Structure formats: C-alpha cells, structure tokens
Amino acid sequence: MEVIKGRVFVLGDDVDTDQILPGYAMAEPFDQLGKYAMAGAPGLDFLNRVQPGDIIVAGRNFGCGSSREQAPIALKMAGVGLVVAAGFARIFRRNAINIGLPVYVAEIADVLKDGDIIEVDMVKGTVRYAEGQVTAKPLSENVLKTLDYGGLIPRVRAELGISQ
Amino acid sequence: MNLIESYLAKAADLDTVSAGMDISCKVGYVAAHDVTAPIAIRQFREIGVDKVFDPKRVLLIVDHIYPASSEKARDSVWIMDDFAREFGIPIYKKGEGVIHQIMYEKHRAAPGELVVIADSHTCTCGGYGAIGIGVGSTEAAAAMATGRLDLEVPAVVQVYLTGKLKENVFGKDFILYLGEIFGTDYLTDKGLLITGPGIECFSVAERMTICNMGTELGSMITLFGTETKENEVEEIREIDLSTLNPKIAKPFSPANVCDVADIAGLPITQVVVGSCTNGRINDMEQVALALKGRQVHPNVNMLVVPASKDVLNAMEEKGWCKIIREANATVLNPGCGPCFGAHEGIISNRDVVVSTTNRNFPGRMGANKGQIYLASPATAAASAIAGKITVPGTDSL
Numbered sequence: 001m002e003v004i005k006g007r008v009f010v011l012g013d014d015v016d017t018d019q020i021l022p023g024y025a026m027a028e029p030f031d032q033l034g035k036y037a038m039a040g041a042p043g044l045d046f047l048n049r050v051q052p053g054d055i056i057v058a059g060r061n062f063g064c065g066s067s068r069e070q071a072p073i074a075l076k077m078a079g080v081g082l083v084v085a086a087g088f089a090r091i092f093r094r095n096a097i098n099i100g101l102p103v104y105v106a107e108i109a110d111v112l113k114d115g116d117i118i119e120v121d122m123v124k125g126t127v128r129y130a131e132g133q134v135t136a137k138p139l140s141e142n143v144l145k146t147l148d149y150g151g152l153i154p155r156v157r158a159e160l161g162i163s164q
Numbered sequence: 165m166n167l168i169e170s171y172l173a174k175a176a177d178l179d180t181v182s183a184g185m186d187i188s189c190k191v192g193y194v195a196a197h198d199v200t201a202p203i204a205i206r207q208f209r210e211i212g213v214d215k216v217f218d219p220k221r222v223l224l225i226v227d228h229i230y231p232a233s234s235e236k237a238r239d240s241v242w243i244m245d246d247f248a249r250e251f252g253i254p255i256y257k258k259g260e261g262v263i264h265q266i267m268y269e270k271h272r273a274a275p276g277e278l279v280v281i282a283d284s285h286t287c288t289c290g291g292y293g294a295i296g297i298g299v300g301s302t303e304a305a306a307a308m309a310t311g312r313l314d315l316e317v318p319a320v321v322q323v324y325l326t327g328k329l330k331e332n333v334f335g336k337d338f339i340l341y342l343g344e345i346f347g348t349d350y351l352t353d354k355g356l357l358i359t360g361p362g363i364e365c366f367s368v369a370e371r372m373t374i375c376n377m378g379t380e381l382g383s384m385i386t387l388f389g390t391e392t393k394e395n396e397v398e399e400i401r402e403i404d405l406s407t408l409n410p411k412i413a414k415p416f417s418p419a420n421v422c423d424v425a426d427i428a429g430l431p432i433t434q435v436v437v438g439s440c441t442n443g444r445i446n447d448m449e450q451v452a453l454a455l456k457g458r459q460v461h462p463n464v465n466m467l468v469v470p471a472s473k474d475v476l477n478a479m480e481e482k483g484w485c486k487i488i489r490e491a492n493a494t495v496l497n498p499g500c501g502p503c504f505g506a507h508e509g510i511i512s513n514r515d516v517v518v519s520t521t522n523r524n525f526p527g528r529m530g531a532n533k534g535q536i537y538l539a540s541p542a543t544a545a546a547s548a549i550a551g552k553i554t555v556p557g558t559d560s561l
C-alpha cells in the first residue's frame with residue numbers, strides 16, 4: 001500500500017463532488033456507481049480513458065462539496081488506485097481513506113500531463129516522475145493503519161473484537 | 165482553550181486539548197438521510213454489531229428525494245425503513261423536512277454536544293451552539309455503532325464582529341462575504357469561531373444560515389461563540405458588519421462572490437428559495453414581504469421550498485402561501501427541493517438561476533452550463549419580481 005506506481009490522469013483545482021458523482025446518480029445501487037465516475041464533467045470522457053490502477057493528480061481542494069461517499073466509491077470502482085492533490089476537502093479525504101482509497105497531498109499537477117508515470121511513496125513522502133521528484137508530508141500513522149486494514153469498517157471490527 | 169477546544173475537550177473527557185491532537189469524542193447524535201443512509205446501513209451491517217449505541221440518538225431522515233422521483237429513490241427509503249424498524253430508531257419518511265431543520269426542531273443538541281450527520285451541511289447546528297461535524301456514510305456507520313468519533317483538534321480562526329447590518333443585508337450576505345475573503349480552502353480542516361458584539365445582529369435562524377455554509381469555506385467546525393473576543397486562537401479577523409452590502413456568488417463557486425450591485429440587471433429564468441441554508445420562517449417572511457401584491461416576472465419560475473412542515477404551517481397561518489401563489493410562484497413540499505439537481509426544478513443549459521441554496525458548481529441543479537447565482541432570500545425575491553438580478557430594497561413598485 002505504501003508505494004503506488006501508475007499512469008496519471010491530470011485534473012485542475014476545485015474538482016467538486018457534483019463533477020465526481022453528480023446528484024442524479026446518487027440513488028444508483030452501490031454496485032453501479034463506478035459507471036458514473038466523473039460523469040459530472042462529461043468533457044473529460046473519463047470512463048473511456050481511465051485504466052485500472054490509474055492515479056488522479058489534481059490541484060487544490062479536490063472533492064469539495066457534498067459528503068456523498070458515492071464519489072470516492074465511484075472513483076475506486078472505476079479503477080482509480082490513488083488520488084494525489086495539492087489539497088483535499090476534509091470530508092472527501094476522510095471518506096476516501098475510510099473506504100480504502102488512498103489519497104495523498106502533494107503539489108505536482110503542474111509538472112505532469114495525462115499518461116505520465118509516477119511513483120508515490122506515502123511513507124517516505126516522495127512523488128517520483130520521469131524528470132525528478134517532489135517531497136511531501138508522509139501519511140500519518142493513523143491513516144496508514146486504516147488503509148492497511150482496507151478501510152474504517154474492518155478497522156472498527158478489529159477494535160471492537162469482532163472476528164471474521 | 166477557545167470555545168471549540170473547550171467543547172471538544174469535554175466530549176473527549178480530557179482536561180485540555182490543543183490544535184493537532186488526535187482525540188476520540190463522545191457523540192450526542194448520529195443521523196443520515198436518503199442519499200447517505202443506504203451506504204451507511206450497508207457499512208453498519210458489515211461491522212456486525214447487533215444494536216446502535218443509543219436508539220434515541222440515531223436517526224434517519226428522508227429529505228433529499230421525497231416523494232420518490234424514481235424506483236431507485238424509493239428503494240433507498242425501504243432500506244432505511246427496514247433498518248429503523250429492526251434497530252428501533254426514529255425515522256422521518258413523510259416529507260417532514262430537511263435533516264438539519266428536523267434536528268433543530270425535534271432533536272436539538274445542547275450547546276457543545278457533538279452532532280455527527282452523514283451530510284456536509286451538519287455545520288448548520290453551530291448556529292445554536294452545538295458542534296456539527298459532517299461525515300460520510302462509513303464514518304456515520306462507525307459512530308452509530310460506537311457512539312464515538314475520532315478527530316484531529318482543529319486550529320481555530322476567529323471572526324470578530326462589530327457594527328450593525330444595513331437593512332437589506334442578512335446572514336447569507338455575511339457568509340458569502342466570508343467566502344469572498346477566505347476562498348474555498350483557506351479554512352480546510354480548521355475551526356471557524358464567530359464572536360463579537362456584532363453577532364447580536366443575527367437570530368438563531370440567521371446563525372444557522374451562516375454556519376450552514378462553513379463547509380463551502382472548507383471548515384471542519386463552524387460555531388457561534390459569545391460577544392467576548394477569544395485570545396487562544398490561531399488567527400483573528402475583525403469585520404465591521406456596517407460595511408457589508410448584499411452579496412452574490414457567481415458561477416461556479418460559492419466563493420466567487422461580488423456585491424449584488426456589481427451584476428444587477430442580469431436577466432434570470434428561475435429563482436429558488438429554500439434548503440437547509442435559507443428555508444426557515446425568517447427567510448419565508450422576506451419572500452412574502454417582497455411578493456405581497458406583486459407578480460413574479462413572466463420569464464421567471466419561482467420555487468419556494470420550506471425547510472420543514474413547521475415552517476410550512478407557519479407560512480400558511482400567516483397567509484404567506486397565498487401571497488406566494490398569487491404572485492405566480494410555486495410552494496413545493498418541505499425538503500431539499502431542487503438544490504442538488506435530482507428533482508423538482510432541474511435546469512437546462514439555457515437557465516440562469518438565483519438560488520438561496522449553498523452550491524453553484526457546474527451541473528449542481530441539472531445541466532452543466534446552467535448558471536446558478538447564490539444570494540439571500542431578499543435578493544432572490546427582488547430578482548424574481550424584476551426578472552433580473554436586483555439589489556433588494558432598490559426595486560421600484
């Protein structure tokens with residue numbers, strides 16, 4: 001989990017939850033949500049272009065807006081393996097970690113283009129790309145622990161002593 | 165400690181806390197609505213406990229899509245209904261109103277108590293002194309099971325208010341102004357504490373409007389304090405309320421704010437008054453005052469959405485529903501209305517909307533290029549009559 005390598009998909013600042021998962025799709029059944037990933041930004045043609053393991057790289061305030069967990073769930077179901085952004089809205093960031101989708105704060109969107117390959121070490125705090133690397137704050141122990149469990153629910157089960 | 169820290173310390177059963185500390189807090193209420201509850205219920209069942217932490221303190225409320233606009237929306241209600249029956253918890257499923265208003269009217273948290281709702285506008289309850297923390301479905305599910313929430317104590321930015329508002333300036337204009345000065349992410353993960361003698365300008369309902377949009381500024385907790393300035397905070401901003409004019413947020417960000425006067429005259433096609441932001445009695449009073457004896461412009465659809473049945477009852481008793489209907493506007497059932505683009509007033513790319521709701525992102529109310537301007541009920545109503553964006557109090561009879 002700590003080192004993730006993949007092809008990037010570059011987005012801008014203030015990517016809101018209505019773009020990630022639009023209101024009209026919120027009542028869709030859980031297993032259908034992946035079909036609506038980034039459907040609120042139709043110009044991106046995201047679903048036709050995204051590949052399993054891709055990394056979204058974005059600017060400031062990624063995931064601003066609604067608390068809908070359908071947003072990170074849709075990205076995860078569409079194959080996104082990691083989101084790296086200059087900043088995340090609080091609820092989106094927690095939602096993503098809670099469902100086991102890693103998110104990482106690093107300012108790198110400006111030097112990348114779609115299709116570039118990056119390698120993100122969230123424990124050491126580095127993002128490497130073809131021409132160099134940037135350093136960033138490592139993930140906290142608390143967040144790593146939740147991700148290692150695969151999300152908040154398995155972690156809560158373990159902490160409550162509920163066996164499989 | 166400042167007020168936010170004092171409340172968090174009490175909830176965590178600690179003598180003292182400071183910014184950056186990871187703490188575990190006792191929760192007063194946990195709730196979810198028809199968009200967030202189905203996933204929360206799925207996650208709760210995955211945890212595998214056989215009861216919620218306190219059946220009087222866990223609630224489900226159908227507000228986003230009522231009455232059901234699709235089979236899928238109706239299925240969400242059945243999931244909630246089954247869960248409520250099985251675990252013996254209250255459910256509101258007959259269009260009683262928006263979750264944040266129902267919590268205020270029927271399950272009001274005490275000052276300092278933690279309210280955890282799977283909805284980003286949970287911060288609304290900071291208007292009546294509670295600590296509202298918006299979460300997603302999974303965190304709500306964990307809180308339903310454990311009665312606790314883990315969080316990092318936020319650094320606190322205090323906004324200290326002096327002066328009195330002009331007559332056509334309201335809580336909505338003030339929070340839009342905060343968006344203008346702070347932007348959408350300066351307050352990310354921080355607490356926003358509003359204090360000073362100027363807070364007397366705002367009723368509890370207005371304070372709820374202000375706190376409601378704290379999340380649009382990124383804040384984790386938004387809370388009204390006292391008239392006294394607090395010193396143990398990260399930063400203090402002083403604002404003289406008498407300097408404020410009516411404000412409006414242009415597409416496509418709630419922080420893309422200017423004076424209404426700067427864009428007055430822009431033709432509009434729809435007006436929405438309501439939502440958890442501005443669907444309370446005082447908001448409806450502004451609409452009734454503006455519409456009495458007048459007509460909504462022929463080019464404009466005006467939709468009025470009370471935040472709850474209690475608000476609608478008050479509107480009927482005071483004769484406001486009749487005023488609104490006679491002005492050629494439509495009173496919708498209590499709930500979230502068209503705010504989030506799933507039903508009851510979806511817009512096309514040709515529409516230009518003035519709305520008292522809280523978000524104007526691309527596609528928020530329907531079509532991606534539809535334009536949404538966020539403003540106070542007074543500005544919305546004045547604009548509905550004129551058929552163009554209008555500074556309230558300046559439209560001629």
